[in-house]
Amino acid sequence: MTTQFDKFTFKLLLATTIREKDNSYIVSEIFSRFPSIQELLDVTEEELLSIKGIGRVKAQQIIAALKLARLNPSTAEERYAIRSPQDAYDYLKDMQYLKREEFVCLGLNTKNEIMFRQTIFTGSLNASIVHPRETFLPLIKRCCASAIVAHNHPSGQPEPSREDIEVTKRLVEVGKVVGIEVLDHIIVGHEKYISLKEKGYL
Known part of the structure; x- marks a missing residue:
């Protein structure tokens, strides 16, 4: 089938x-x-x-x-496994065509396989409106082992802003408290991306 x-x-x-x-x-x-x-x-x-x-x-x-x-x-459907930032980008690169910023969360199991993808909110990324509760609630409900967060830059340029870095650090700290590791934050641009883990922000 x-x-x-x-x-x-x-x-x-x-x-x-x-x-x-x-x-x-x-x-x-x-x-x-x-x-x-x-x-x-x-x-x-x-x-x-x-x-x-x-x-x-x-x-x-x-x-x-x-x-x-x-x-x-x-x-049964084979789950997509994330082994590297490139894998995460390959899964998320459809976001490059979005006209507005979207912040999404990937919930992973212990094998780093994607259990679900969920849009947390739409709009400019801002530390004051990215509530960890809304990000982690679906992860906790699905008993996820870890997570990858991502958002797109409609400009096509994926360079992180100060807000991007602040949001990332905040989510990483909350993840440590609840026991769900935030593995990376991927910023999707046009045919390119930036991994905040590779940049040393995680």
């Missing part, structure tokens, strides 16, 4: 489960937020409740359907 067929099957499964069309806002939003099969299988009830139109009952129905799907070995 191919990944493409898996996703189509999952759309039909979820649409039928919650009595929606497979192209409805709710189903489309689920697949927008959790684009890979693995992210979908790992979704939590709380994450589903954050989607407009999904209440407690629908969220529980979706979780139940996904639990059944997880029992089928054909739904």
Whole structure:
């Protein structure tokens, strides 16, 4: 069974489960937020409740359907492993086309495989609005071993600003407290990137 067929099957499964069309806002939003099969299988009830139109009952129905799907070995999808800053950039380089800055978090397991990717916020990076709680809450919920954070520079130039460095150091310190290591902060530019770990800021 191919990944493409898996996703189509999952759309039909979820649409039928919650009595929606497979192209409805709710189903489309689920697949927008959790684009890979693995992210979908790992979704939590709380994450589903954050989607407009999904209440407690629908969220529980979706979780139940996904639990059944997880029992089928054909739904397994190989996780992407991060071995170097280049690997992280290769996974995130689609961010170079974004018109606005986005700050994202990758949750990793003990094998440095990506468990999920989540956009934390959209807008200019500022230490006063990057709350560690919002970054680490999904990591804690998924029992992640470590994390990589990243954001894009729409200008195409990835050189870090003072705010970029300040945010990074703050998140690294919080990571030490909660036991989830922040491995790197990748700044995505146009066809290039900068790793703050390689630059010595971590």
